[in-house]
Amino acid sequence: MGKTIINSYEEFESYLGKEIGTSEYIQITQDQIDKFADATLDYQWIHTDPERAAKESPFKSTIAHGYLTLSMLTYLWYSIVDVRNVKMIVNYGIEKLRFQQPVLVNDKIRAIVSLNDIRNLRGIAKIQVKIVVEIEGKKKPAYDAFVTFLYHFE
Numbered sequence: 001m002g003k004t005i006i007n008s009y010e011e012f013e014s015y016l017g018k019e020i021g022t023s024e025y026i027q028i029t030q031d032q033i034d035k036f037a038d039a040t041l042d043y044q045w046i047h048t049d050p051e052r053a054a055k056e057s058p059f060k061s062t063i064a065h066g067y068l069t070l071s072m073l074t075y076l077w078y079s080i081v082d083v084r085n086v087k088m089i090v091n092y093g094i095e096k097l098r099f100q101q102p103v104l105v106n107d108k109i110r111a112i113v114s115l116n117d118i119r120n121l122r123g124i125a126k127i128q129v130k131i132v133v134e135i136e137g138k139k140k141p142a143y144d145a146f147v148t149f150l151y152h153f154e
Contacts (some may be wrong), residue, residue: 003062003080003081003082004020004021004080004081005082005084006081006082006083006084007084007085008085008153009118009125009151009153012083012115012118012125012127012151013118014116014117015114015115016115017114017115017116018114018115019112019113020022020080020081020113020115021080021081021113022080022110022111022112022113023079023110023112023113024079024110025109025110025136026072026075026108026109026110027106027107027108028064028069028072028102028105028106028107028108028109029105029106030050030062030106031145032050032064032068033048033062033064033065033068036058036064036067036068036071036130037065037094040065040067041136042065043135044101046062046063047063047064047065048062049062050105059104060104061104061105061106062104062105063103063105064102064103064104064105066099066102066143068073069103069109069143070097070143070145071135072109073131073133073145073147074091075129076109076110076111077111077113077129077131077147080113081113083151084154085153085154086142086151087153088125088150088152089149089150089151089152090149090152091147091148091149092126092148092149092150093147093148094146094148095128095145095148096144096145096146097112097143097144097145098144099143100140100142100144101135101138101140102142103135103141103142107138108135108136109133109135109136109142110133110134110136111131111132111134112131112132112134113129113130113131114129115128115129116128116129116146123152123153124150124151124152124153125150126148126150127149128146128147128148129146129147129148130145130146131145131147132143132144
């Protein structure tokens with residue numbers, strides 16, 4: 001899938017109420033989960049102990065930290081869109097985040113993004129996108145959220 005290229009506020013605005021794009025799937029591995037545990041010091045066995053998880057977890061495998069899958073938003077977003085002619089981009093906030101089901105080790109996730117709102121704040125584009133992160137082969141998404149970015153166009 002090709003990236004959506006956006007060169008200006010007006011081009012962003014043309015996506016209001018529409019889907020901007022869908023990312024490719026990316027697999028979440030045990031190595032990623034373990035490195036995230038190291039970075040966050042969250043070593044709960046449900047994430048980091050495959051043998052115990054296979055025996056004791058209702059999922060019969062380790063699961064990714066919810067915040068690990070959330071941290072993938074930047075990668076997923078930038079694999080969908082290429083916003084050009086900007087001086088700076090700021091992550092502004094996340095609203096209504098709902099984790100709906102866990103991402104098991106080796107699951108593949110992707111994002112579907114649509115433009116929910118856009119406002120011109122004295123030359124800064126404040127955009128809010130709805131992001132739904134799907135798990136390949138599953139009906140319910142891993143999570144969905146409204147994410148706000150500030151784009152400082154040149």
